[in-house]
Amino acid sequence: MNPQWLELVNAAASGKRPHFFGDADVDRLLAIVWAMAGELAVTRERLDTLERLLAERAVVQRTDLDAYRPDAEAARERGEWQMEYIARLLRVLQQELDALRATGAKASGD
Amino acid sequence: MSAAVTHDDIARFNFLANFNKFMATVVAPGNAVAFRERVEPVWVRERGEPPQTRGEVRRAMASDPHYRFWSALRRCGMEMRQQAGRSLVLRQAESLRDRARELGSSHAAGLQLDPAVTVPRYQSELDNHCMPGSYYAEYLDDDVSAAANYDAGMFATTTGLFGRFLDGAGRGTADWLQQTRPAWRPRRILDLGCGVGHNTVPLARAFPDAQVVAVDLAAPMLRYGHARAVGMGIDNIQFQQANAEGLPFEAQSFDFIYSTMFLHETSHAALRNILGEASRLLAEGGIQIHLEQPPYRGMTLFEQFMRDWDCHYNNEPFWSALHETHLPSLLRERGFAAESIFETEIHALVEEEMPKVGIETEDFGRGGLWYAFGAIADGAAK
Numbered sequence: 001m002n003p004q005w006l007e008l009v010n011a012a013a014s015g016k017r018p019h020f021f022g023d024a025d026v027d028r029l030l031a032i033v034w035a036m037a038g039e040l041a042v043t044r045e046r047l048d049t050l051e052r053l054l055a056e057r058a059v060v061q062r063t064d065l066d067a068y069r070p071d072a073e074a075a076r077e078r079g080e081w082q083m084e085y086i087a088r089l090l091r092v093l094q095q096e097l098d099a100l101r102a103t104g105a106k107a108s109g110d
Numbered sequence: 111m112s113a114a115v116t117h118d119d120i121a122r123f124n125f126l127a128n129f130n131k132f133m134a135t136v137v138a139p140g141n142a143v144a145f146r147e148r149v150e151p152v153w154v155r156e157r158g159e160p161p162q163t164r165g166e167v168r169r170a171m172a173s174d175p176h177y178r179f180w181s182a183l184r185r186c187g188m189e190m191r192q193q194a195g196r197s198l199v200l201r202q203a204e205s206l207r208d209r210a211r212e213l214g215s216s217h218a219a220g221l222q223l224d225p226a227v228t229v230p231r232y233q234s235e236l237d238n239h240c241m242p243g244s245y246y247a248e249y250l251d252d253d254v255s256a257a258a259n260y261d262a263g264m265f266a267t268t269t270g271l272f273g274r275f276l277d278g279a280g281r282g283t284a285d286w287l288q289q290t291r292p293a294w295r296p297r298r299i300l301d302l303g304c305g306v307g308h309n310t311v312p313l314a315r316a317f318p319d320a321q322v323v324a325v326d327l328a329a330p331m332l333r334y335g336h337a338r339a340v341g342m343g344i345d346n347i348q349f350q351q352a353n354a355e356g357l358p359f360e361a362q363s364f365d366f367i368y369s370t371m372f373l374h375e376t377s378h379a380a381l382r383n384i385l386g387e388a389s390r391l392l393a394e395g396g397i398q399i400h401l402e403q404p405p406y407r408g409m410t411l412f413e414q415f416m417r418d419w420d421c422h423y424n425n426e427p428f429w430s431a432l433h434e435t436h437l438p439s440l441l442r443e444r445g446f447a448a449e450s451i452f453e454t455e456i457h458a459l460v461e462e463e464m465p466k467v468g469i470e471t472e473d474f475g476r477g478g479l480w481y482a483f484g485a486i487a488d489g490a491a492k
Contacts, residue, residue: 008249009196013237018185018423020178027182034186038125038194045121091193 006087012095031092039088111213111338113199113206113258122194123263129187130267137180138416144176145412164406167415168422185423188240191267195259196242203255210254210337221336222350223329230353232377232428233327240425245305245328257306257334264308271458271478272308278458278478279370279401280309284316285459286482287366287397296320296366300391302354302384303327303372307335307347313368314339314347322347323364325354355383357391362487365396371480373402374432381432382440389444392487398441399484401456406433437483446485456480 019027054060070078087094145167153170154160161167171177199206214221229246237244247256264276272278287294297320301310304324314322324347326332336349352358367388373381388398406414414433421429438451458478 005200009200010193011196011242013189013192013240013242013244013425015236015240015425018181020172020182020185030182031186031189034183035190035193038122038129038190041125042118042121045124046117049117088193088197091189 006084007094007098010087010091010094012098017092017095028092032089035089035091039085111210111334111341113202113262115198115262119194119198119262122190122198123265126187126191126194126263126267127265127270133180133184133187137183140176141171141174141180141416142412144174145171149174149177161411164411164414164418167411168418171415181419181423184419188424191263192240192242192259195263196255198262199255199258200249203250203253206254206258206334207250207252210333211252213337213340214333217336217340217345220340220345220348221332222348223332224351227327227351227353229327230355230377230380232380233375236425236427238375238425239420245326245331248330252333254330254334254337256328256330260331261306261308261334261338268478271460273458273460273478275311276308277312278460279456279480280312281459282456282480283309283368283370283399283401283482284312286399286454286456288316291397296364296396298364298366298393299323300359300364300367300388301325302367302369302388303375304335304349305331307339307349309370310335310347311339311342311344313366314344318346320346320366323350323359324348325350325352325357327351327353354387355380357387359391361390362393362396364391365393367392367396367398368400368484370401371403373400373437374426374429376432377428378431378435381428381435385440386444389441389446389485389487392485394487396487397484398487399454399482400437401480401482402437403433404481405435405437407436441483441485444485447488450488451483451485453481453483456482 017027021027021030149170150160153166161170233244234246241256241260243256245256245260247253249255261276264272268276273281287296296317299313299317299320299322301307301313301322301324304310304326305328307324310322310324314320324332324335326335326349329351332349332351336347339347339349369384369388373384376384385400388400392398403417406417409417417433418430420426438453441451442448456479458480460478
């Protein structure tokens with residue numbers, strides 16, 4: 001996924017983002033932690049599918065997983081995935097920066 | 111007509127659906143406990159009386175740690191649902207658009223877009239229920255991504271209470287109509303604010319000989335809804351882009367007019383205009399009915415406060431006002447006699463395997479049970 005699409009995916013709804021805690025940083029942090037919790041569940045579900053399929057078909061043993069080393073292509077693909085993953089987690093920061101940039105652009109008249 | 115999903119997309123929505131269910135059943139009820147055990151007693155001690163308005167309940171609860179956490183998590187859930195849906199549909203926006211074009215082309219007359227229709231300011235000012243870009247944003251020609259996102263994520267938000275095809279309200283309405291008027295077959299049906307037609311299709315199915323017209327402001331929703339209906343084998347719906355405040359139809363040209371969860375997204379002025387149009391378009395002997403969340407009257411201040419959360423924190427700016435408006439009176443103002451106006455309840459009609467609405471599953475404002483009001487056009491009474 002290219003970076004522009006990622007920004008679009010992470011776009012904020014118009015309107016002020018509410019904060020509920022005394023310090024808005026707590027709300028920010030919770031958004032990150034909770035997104036992470038969601039992605040952990042996604043990974044856990046995938047892993048669970050994989051382990052069940054492997055066991056069912058007796059294809060790969062646990063020792064095979066531990067011994068695996070990625071080649072260059074696999075390492076590149078993993079890197080791309082990490083970028084998308086991190087953008088997902090840091091969504092709120094991007095949204096606030098977008099708003100700030102829009103304000104700056106408005107103030108400077110472009 | 112739906113987006114292709116990966117294992118991770120499904121897992122993301124699985125997480126959100128279970129999270130929403132956990133929130134509704136375990137975390138949300140804690141607010142009532144917090145209010146009863148520590149929030150209200152402090153308020154009473156300081157002021158000598160309990161909170162007197164919904165707003166006072168909200169002010170009292172604002173500093174409660176449990177309420178804060180529930181609110182902050184709920185908001186996170188809304189945002190994550192949007193992000194998950196957008197990451198799923200935007201990466202395949204072109205193929206979704208192509209699929210909608212292809213499906214739609216076999217019944218092209220069923221879709222009428224009107225580029226002259228503009229989004230009114232009350233709609234464009236704030237993205238509805240925190241949907242970035244609301245129902246209207248288009249990122250490419252003939253875009254359907256906003257609709258595909260809406261369709262894909264709604265199941266997670268409603269945790270199955272609206273049925274497998276999210277058509278529980280429409281099926282409930284068709285069922286209500288068949289019970290109320292067993293032998294009656296409406297010839298022309300109008301669905302106001304149809305969205306992607308989740309609740310249009312069941313009426314078109316229940317009355318296959320009827321002509322169904324479904325109107326909405328948003329082109330992406332109509333394109334997708336049209337393709338979706340065609341894909342489901344439905345050919346008696348016309349999806350038409352129009353503002354329900356002023357519709358291009360002749361007076362008394364529909365005998366069944368309805369809306370589902372639509373009116374709360376309209377301003378008070380628009381609401382009056384829309385009900386005016388529904389009343390103008392209703393033929394003699396016809397029925398209009400509108401499904402909404404229940405009005406606040408008769409509810410405790412605490413329940414009003416809980417149901418009002420969406421107005422303040424989920425971009426539903428007209429939510430409070432609508433639930434305080436005595437809707438049947440607006441029909442009275444349109445000339446319907448008191449005895450022609452009714453209020454009732456409509457239950458979602460869903461598949462056997464889907465969860466049913468109940469105390470333990472209702473998430474304030476999201477249960478599969480609606481308040482409905484309407485009127486019968488009876489020449490003698492009107």
